[in-house]
Amino acid sequence: MNDFVSIRVWIPQGRMAELVLADGERRPMDRDGDLVVAMVPPGTDYKISVDGGDPYPDPRSAWQPFGVHGHSRAFDAGAFTWTDADFPGVSALGAPTYELHVGTFTPEGTLDAATGKLDHLASLGIRMVELMPVHAFPGERGWGYDGVGHYAVQEVYGGPAALQRFVDAAHGRGLGVCLDVVYNHLGPSGNYLTEFAPYFTDRHMTPWGEGLDFDGEGNSAHVRAFVIDGALRWMRDFHIDAFRLDAVHQIRDDSEYHILAELSDRVAELSTELGRPLSLVAESDLNDVNMVTPVAEGGLGMTGQWADDVHHAFRTYLTGEDFGYYADFAEPGVLSHVLRHVFLHDGRWSSFRGQDWGAPVPDHVDRRRFTVYTENHDQIGNRALGDRLESFLDPGAIAAGAALLLLSPHTPMLFQGQEWGTEVPFLFFTDHGEDIGPHVAEGRRAEFAEHGWTEIYGEDFQIPDPQALATFMASKLDWSELDSAAARAMLAWYRDLLALRAAVFGDGASDQLVDCDEGAGWFRMERGPVTVVVAPFDSGADVEEVEGTVALAWGEVELAGGTAKLGPHSAAVIRSL
Secondary structure: OOOOEEEEEEOOOOOOEEEEEOOOOEEEOEEEOOEEEEEEOOOOEEEEEEOOOOOEOOOOOOOOOOOOOOOEEOOOHHHOOOOOOOOOOOOOOOOOEEEEOHHHHOOOOOHHHHHOOHHHHHHHOOOEEEEOOOOEOOOOOOOOOOOOEOOOOOHHHOHHHHHHHHHHHHHHOOOEEEEEEOOOOOOOOOOOHHHOOOOEEEEEEEOOEEEEOOOOOOOHHHHHHHHHHHHHHHHHHOOOOEEEEOOHHHOOOOOOOOHHHHHHHHHHHHHHHHOOOOEEEEOOOOOOHHHHOOHHHOOOOOOEEEOHHHHHHHHHHHHOOOOHHHHHHHOOOHHHHHHHHOOOOOOOEEOOOOEEOOOOOOOOOOHHHEEEOOOOHHHHHOOOOOOOHHHOOOHHHHHHHHHHHHOOOOEEEEEOOHHHOOOOOOOOOOOOOOOOHHHHHHHHHHHHHHHOOHHHHOOOOOOOOOOOHHHHHHOOOOHHHHHOHHHHHHHHHHHHHHHHHHHHHOOOOOOOOOEEEEEOOEEEEEEOOEEEEEEOOOOOEEEEOOOOEEEEEEOOEEEEOOEEEEOOOEEEEEEOO
16 A cells, blocks of 8 residues: 555656646646656546646546546555465466456446356356456446546446456456457547647558557657556556457557567566466457567567457358358358468458458467457447347357357357357447537448448348447346256356366367368367367258267267267267277
8 A cells, every 4th residue: 555646647848737636726747857747645636737728637547436537536556455366377378268348247337246257257167357448438338449548447347446356356266357458549538648748640540540659759659658558557556467459450550669569578578577477469450470479580479369250250151141241251161261270361362351361370370379259249249239149040050159169279259148148239339428429320320331231131220329328238138047948058068168178178289270171061170089060050960980979969969880960950079089
């Protein structure tokens, strides 16, 4: 516990800064080079004024109890008593991951309420809990990708102390915690960085406007420090184990030492200092293995990256959808290809992008570096109605997809409620003010039309109003669904698959290249001593040359004489003798 909290803000020399307390008192801040500094007791509410102008929240504020436009509150991160000294840490590499949105994961929508569900996740076989962005964003509900307080925790979720409690409780159950962080832009409401210093540049434009200036002369060191200091702080003061880095292909940096490479190096140094694994997992549209190549070998050094191509292949195989960017994935053999080679677009033509795209993943690259999923917040929430696979597929088809996903050599990820087959949608919802809110639905509809969603929903489909409270409430998980026999059966299937994965493959470093083949109505994946055979459609199938014993089965399954006889909507996991 500290008597004072240090406030340090980048304000270029030649400008004067004052702390403006909640009662209006102004206190001059001291200068330390390009920084201005002050010390205040924990709990002090304040803003910062530059050159006598209007005061704004601290860009590095840890606590915004009055929202992103209100006063910052000094937070003593050292006041919390941690109980996780014996926690060895969890690497994201190969750790079964569970993505959740704090506001919709429980009825209460808080980190403390989510803590009450950690036993459920631990017993499921999850090793890493991934929180969609929790840094401060405008309003009381949203996905968090329009956040502006990158050092703060959204107050409606419980604020910074609640995140410390959540992480400590997770570690007590052997679970790591991954934060989804957004370093490619800030949201449009509550972004006051330019009131303090030139953080942005028009040399690099992004879909959200000017990009952060990571490579400019004079300013880049401070902009880079804004990101890197924040990341290290989350890991040091909040004991975070990993980050999921949003849309890194939109992080523009032409310097010789890319900001991601520097972040990787600094996180590796902190990992050594703390004596526990720390991980960086990138969301990238580039399909380039350089993302996970070590910095010393000329890469960007990420621990892992999301692999959307695997999702798209699963989606088209199970549903037959072939519109928009799914078109290339509807060809026969695509699912087999991505389960072994990760990327479909590995240098070949991408019809959606209108150009050759990506590069191959060599066989020697650790497949655990690629996070795979059949559902996540994007792939559900960016559908017009937020509909899940479970809303129109037979449970047997869902079980088949789960078996292939969870026993693949990649790092598997589930999205909240998927483990029991919930049909609760995950919609896009926001809580912007009148200056932005009315334009949100219009923009979403234009985006859907561009991507071909009207082929699914029709030209007259209605998007639920993102600003409506009802849209947010409709996305909340219904935990009472677990009272049904169907939900309990699906939950048991996911638990058994994850338990078998752990028992047979351990940390997942072995048997990383799978062999796959398929026929009319069936698909087979062989990984070391495990063979997964599925018949996810309305007709069953006989699959020959299958040897071993049935370890797990969904639906009608019989193995005799080297032939697996599968009924409709069935799946079997075979272990070799």
